[in-house]
Amino acid sequence: MKTKIRVLLVDDHQIIRDGLSNMLQEADDIEVCGGAADTARALEMVKKISPDVLITDLSMPGRSGIELIRSIHEKHPGINVLVLSMYVTEDYIFNALKAGAKGYLPKQDTTKAELLKAIRTVARGEEFFSDTIAQVISKLYSHSVKATTTPEAIARKASLTSRETEILRLYTEGLSNTEIAEQLNISIRTVETHKNNIMQKYNFKSTVDMVKFAIRNNLGEA
Amino acid sequence: MKTKIRVLLVDDHQIIRDGLSNMLQEADDIEVCGGAADTARALEMVKKISPDVLITDLSMPGRSGIELIRSIHEKHPGINVLVLSMYVTEDYIFNALKAGAKGYLPKQDTTKAELLKAIRTVARGEEFFSDTIAQVISKLYSHSVKATTTPEAIARKASLTSRETEILRLYTEGLSNTEIAEQLNISIRTVETHKNNIMQKYNFKSTVDMVKFAIRNNLGEA
DNA sequence: ATTAAAACTAAGGGATTTACTTAGAGATGT
């Protein structure tokens, strides 16, 4: 193997980037060509050094990892994205895949060997998922098959409008209905309606559930 | 230096343990003598191998890292605990110190060099804090100086009672006042009182703030 | 052992907010 696989590491924790970097140095077919702590920096570096594989976390300051993946996928389709996240929930995995990620590994139980394998696999443009993730994905699929409505309908139903997203974000800030209404210059009742619609779309049974969901999906800070 | 500093790594992410382990191998005065993914395992290993330094994350499944630190500090006072956390908020730092941590490093901007320095420092029984953390700590102190009450009073004021913690956890589950009251077999008014006390202790301006705090402090799942 | 201080319990009562339903106006699309 002549040319090494050039990897860019994106994670907001320096110590994790350093750790991974160290780890990957031992593989002689892989070369870490850079690291970034946030989405903006990552995009800059991608333009400059154009890596083969981008390994990224999902939860980061500023725009989320999902946005990063989407940008990369649109502007640099040749770069294969491998997600290394602490979250193994449906939302995260589903959104990462939808955004164009080629692989997904949990931080929890990914070994060095598995990481190397994953890098090599996605570098070839193939997909790689750990067992845990594969299980979640298959569950996602079986869900949409079982449902009476079409997958599109589910997607539509479960995706929020821009106004709803905006309001949801304000909820995660800890604002009350009244405060949100003031900020958006609309009636409290309208805010309430939007909230109800959000709750129904996702079958939340409480505001707290809604906020937790928003935090998991990077619509708000924990 | 004859005997190496024996380090036990506690973090629920295998890939991070591996990364740190790799990194520390390069220091010839430090030896990683084990790793654990949760509090229970960590305590087992501490008994068995009795390390010099325990490096731990704070957010972990099951009992929190804070509890781990407290146990170590009580049962094995000779073992110096170094916290490596993604959180740099007052609550976290304060509670870690109160539990007996000797050092605190943020995952965000800790370099390899700094980590090594921190390990060597706490191994001598001294304290080590990164600049960021030191700032937060000094702010904590200045706060308590300004306040009319004593530092102890503040500490007392800011720490929740077991009942309050229990109720806070139920809030993060998305339960309503009524549901919490039913589950604990107490009056709704009592639940309300506890909640008010929690909100006052931390000056939360909304339930959402309270729940976010609880999630940050691992009292509930995000 | 006596006292003081927290912790847990609970209620009153008015102000405010939220839950749930129903509904109209404007934009979008097919």
Added chain:
DNA sequence: ACATCTCTAAGTAAATCCCTTAGTTTTAAT
């Protein structure tokens, strides 16, 4: 042009908040 989606909003009943007061029990201290 017809259905659908989105954003808007109100009525009413139920829930929660806010602030205060207060009894009982547990815990810590002198």
